Amino acid sequence: IVGAGFTGATLAERLASAGKRVLVVDKRNHIGGNAYDKMDPHGVLVHRYGPHIFHTNSKKVFDYLSRFTEWRPYYHRVRGVVEGKEVPLPFSLATLRALFSPRLADRLEEKLVSRFGYGARVPILRLREEGDPDLKFLADYVYRNVFEGYTLKQWGLRPEELSPSVTARVPVLVSHDTRYFQDTYQAMPKEGYTALFRRMLAHPNIKVLLQADWREVEGEVRFDRLIFTGPIDEFFGYLHGPLPYRSLSFRMEFRGRPWVQEVGTVNYPNEHPYTRTTEFKHLTGQDYLSHTVLCYEYPEAYEPGRNEPYYPVPREESEERYQRYLEEAKRLKGVYFAGRLGDYRYYNMDQAVARALKLFEELNDG
Ligand code: FAD
Ligand code: UDP
Numbered sequence: 001i002v003g004a005g006f007t008g009a010t011l012a013e014r015l016a017s018a019g020k021r022v023l024v025v026d027k028r029n030h031i032g033g034n035a036y037d038k039m040d041p042h043g044v045l046v047h048r049y050g051p052h053i054f055h056t057n058s059k060k061v062f063d064y065l066s067r068f069t070e071w072r073p074y075y076h077r078v079r080g081v082v083e084g085k086e087v088p089l090p091f092s093l094a095t096l097r098a099l100f101s102p103r104l105a106d107r108l109e110e111k112l113v114s115r116f117g118y119g120a121r122v123p124i125l126r127l128r129e130e131g132d133p134d135l136k137f138l139a140d141y142v143y144r145n146v147f148e149g150y151t152l153k154q155w156g157l158r159p160e161e162l163s164p165s166v167t168a169r170v171p172v173l174v175s176h177d178t179r180y181f182q183d184t185y186q187a188m189p190k191e192g193y194t195a196l197f198r199r200m201l202a203h204p205n206i207k208v209l210l211q212a213d214w215r216e217v218e219g220e221v222r223f224d225r226l227i228f229t230g231p232i233d234e235f236f237g238y239l240h241g242p243l244p245y246r247s248l249s250f251r252m253e254f255r256g257r258p259w260v261q262e263v264g265t266v267n268y269p270n271e272h273p274y275t276r277t278t279e280f281k282h283l284t285g286q287d288y289l290s291h292t293v294l295c296y297e298y299p300e301a302y303e304p305g306r307n308e309p310y311y312p313v314p315r316e317e318s319e320e321r322y323q324r325y326l327e328e329a330k331r332l333k334g335v336y337f338a339g340r341l342g343d344y345r346y347y348n349m350d351q352a353v354a355r356a357l358k359l360f361e362e363l364n365d366g
Helices: 006-017 059-066 093-099 102-116 133-155 193-200 214-220 280-284 316-331 349-365
Strands: 022-025 037-039 045-047 054-056 071-073 078-082 085-089 185-189 206-209 226-228 245-255 265-267 276-279 292-301 335-337
Touching (some): 006 022, 006 193, 006 349, 045 280, 045 292, 054 349, 059 185, 059 349, 078 133, 093 102, 185 193, 276 280, 280 292
Parallel strands (some): 022 206
Antiparallel strands (some): 037 045, 054 185, 071 185, 245 292, 276 292
8 A cells, every 4th residue: 555644544454454464655754644743842733734624424434533543522613814804714694794784794694594594505606606786795705805815825726717616615604603614523533643543553464664655665565456545647657747736835833822823723815825824732632731833834836856746636627637547547457546646536534534445345345
């Protein structure tokens, strides 16, 4: 198995428990993939590859991971700076109240509830199709103040140049729910992600080889089956041209006081070169510390060898190219692709685990 992230670790654990001998190879010097976390020199638990908050509607995934960790209940809250004010995101009925006069907020709330129903989740690109002048005003306001600048920064593209599923991750909420996610299960691994991964990979049938790029060790390993969770285009030597990815750089900032932010993350759609700042202590529950660390995320172009392919870019052009790689993949016997990079899909952690569990079932049947 190439890659020791959620996809590789889940497959390794499942196959090892089914009696297979598994070698996990990762080019990094640690397990956990992008979910890796570590104590910094000041004893603050930080996520090296940006903030990771666990949320899922899948009981199956939650129960599976619960074998390897206890949980700390945590509801992630995000505020966005809009017209100089910190307001709750996703944009909800609470955000209407924070930004508009009570009269206007009442009218917009009434229109949203009667058009979509209380509790609805309305993607911004969907809201923009509305004809009613009030809803049109609201859609344009939210588009301009929350989505346009952030998306240009994050992707270098406008919202409508990406698959609608991207901005639909953060829909307009026709409710007063101020949580960032509405999933049934929301929690953080009590001792962190790396501890969870250590337990997943502790099976005696699993060997882990770190600091080893697959291309370097390929010729020296004998295997019946290979599961590749790195970039599928890289595996095929960019045969059909490179798939686009978006990268980020993270700046960790130490602050000598207990707290800086009132909530886990603050988004900056309209100012600064960074998209958001996250204060890890909110996520991890280290509220006993008298100092804190913030993470700033700066989007950048992906340059192989210099930075990491953090995000596949969901849009038509890249999907067409991905399909060509998928055709290549289908022709190979005994080689399987999975994960955010192997499937070229914008998976959250729970989706990576669900995908891995499904692939395991297919492998176990076949
Ligand atoms: P990865 O974690 O990327 O693991 C792939 C591994 O393969 C890596 O360790 C890599 O080093 C290794 N690899 C690649 N190529 C090779 C090679 N040639 N040889 C050897 N090893 C190789 N999800 C959530 O659910 N909640 C969040 O809050 C959240 N926040 C995120 C924030 C950021 C900034 C990012 C980038 C992602 C976030 N995610 C979040 C998504 C989450 O990181 C992924 O869903 C998850 O890590 C995918 O797991 P994976 O195993 O498929 O891939
Ligand atoms: N988004 C935005 N403004 C925000 C939050 C999100 O425009 O304040 C858009 C943006 O395109 C972003 C996408 O919605 O990339 C998904 O946001 P999410 O918070 O899920 O991003 P992730 O945590 O995966 O980086």
